[in-house]
Amino acid sequence: MQSKIPILKLGEFLLVSIQVDVHDRTALQLQEDLSNEISRRHSRGVLIDISNLEVVDTFMGRVISDIAAMAKVLDAETVVVGMRPAVAMTLVELGLELPMVHTALNLERGMELLSAHLEKGDD
Amino acid sequence: MKQVAELLSKDVSGILEKWIALQENGGGVGRNAISRDELVSQSNDFLKLFAEAVASGKSEIEDEAWDETLMMLREVAMYRSQRGLKPKETATFVLSLKEALFERALSQKSSSKLLEQLWSVTTCVDKLGLYVMELFIEKREDVIERQREELLEVSTPVVELWTGILALPVIGTLDSARAQAVMEALLQAIVDYEAKIAIIDITGVPAVDTQTAQHLLKSVRAAELMGAQCYISGVRPQIAQTIVQLGLDLGGMQTKGSLMSAFRQSLTQLGMKVAENSSSNG
Numbered sequence: 001m002q003s004k005i006p007i008l009k010l011g012e013f014l015l016v017s018i019q020v021d022v023h024d025r026t027a028l029q030l031q032e033d034l035s036n037e038i039s040r041r042h043s044r045g046v047l048i049d050i051s052n053l054e055v056v057d058t059f060m061g062r063v064i065s066d067i068a069a070m071a072k073v074l075d076a077e078t079v080v081v082g083m084r085p086a087v088a089m090t091l092v093e094l095g096l097e098l099p100m101v102h103t104a105l106n107l108e109r110g111m112e113l114l115s116a117h118l119e120k121g122d123d
Numbered sequence: 124m125k126q127v128a129e130l131l132s133k134d135v136s137g138i139l140e141k142w143i144a145l146q147e148n149g150g151g152v153g154r155n156a157i158s159r160d161e162l163v164s165q166s167n168d169f170l171k172l173f174a175e176a177v178a179s180g181k182s183e184i185e186d187e188a189w190d191e192t193l194m195m196l197r198e199v200a201m202y203r204s205q206r207g208l209k210p211k212e213t214a215t216f217v218l219s220l221k222e223a224l225f226e227r228a229l230s231q232k233s234s235s236k237l238l239e240q241l242w243s244v245t246t247c248v249d250k251l252g253l254y255v256m257e258l259f260i261e262k263r264e265d266v267i268e269r270q271r272e273e274l275l276e277v278s279t280p281v282v283e284l285w286t287g288i289l290a291l292p293v294i295g296t297l298d299s300a301r302a303q304a305v306m307e308a309l310l311q312a313i314v315d316y317e318a319k320i321a322i323i324d325i326t327g328v329p330a331v332d333t334q335t336a337q338h339l340l341k342s343v344r345a346a347e348l349m350g351a352q353c354y355i356s357g358v359r360p361q362i363a364q365t366i367v368q369l370g371l372d373l374g375g376m377q378t379k380g381s382l383m384s385a386f387r388q389s390l391t392q393l394g395m396k397v398a399e400n401s402s403s404n405g
Binding site: 080081083084085087088089091092093097098102103104105106109110113 | 306307310311313314317318319341344345346347348349350351
């Protein structure tokens, strides 16, 4: 039985840090928690930090895509931050290009990107 | 092989003399590559080992009786290839021994049996000759392999043009191995320099085929996944034509005519402004 993945509030955004390999159950749990959290806090952006992941497989890719799609429905943008070079190469080789998902080098950049995006949207 | 062994032990000096004379004609001696003294000592040592191996009566050079002879040959071949001798000259070292043996055998009252045995000994010498050639080629292959690796390392420079803007000038044909190296260098540089924009300049790439385009596309996608944007610059007219004729899909790849325009665009994107200094012309 895996522990739950914590969801942290970061200003007007939510931060999910994925530290270890995620199993089906944990992934579903995360999606449920996150959707509840987004609507409860009216968050406009979600940051998924994967800087600790050394491997991202098709399953993980789909989980991230699903989260992004779900957030989009709830009017929040998703940014994946901290992807390692090896992971990026693997994803490209697998043909997983994570459409709908924004990417940024690190957390700071991810927050900048979301802020810029919100400003543009509010104009 | 017994009689050949006898001949070898009885007539060592005669064979050696003849053999060295033959080598001096075609063994690359005196081209400052290898001195006569070295040649004599090498030949002398080798002949001793060779005589021992023949005396053992084994005609297969894989047999352990030949081990020492092979070891010695190995040293000789390495030494000569380092000195830059031609393969032919190195092979002559072994193969000319045949002629020396025959000549000495004929000069004595040799029985038909001795000649018969000589035949099997010369096949051994042939095998040794092949062995030397193989070693020689192996050594060359090592050098080529090392150079290939070094070339890979130096062929992917990453230049920081501005804070957050990188340029990767790619020179030469992009095969799979090099494309992989370029991709790795690009992604690592994005992490190291915390880059927002990377410009891949292909001015030095002579031709683009389907595969090269694929590789570039993958690099661009991977960089985007790391949160950086990529421009491809320096696309030559011929390459543009090729891309259109092959019907290559550059899906979402941003191309710029020159490194300059890509750089200018990148600066603008980061909120910089390029302006002329009005006070400069008085």
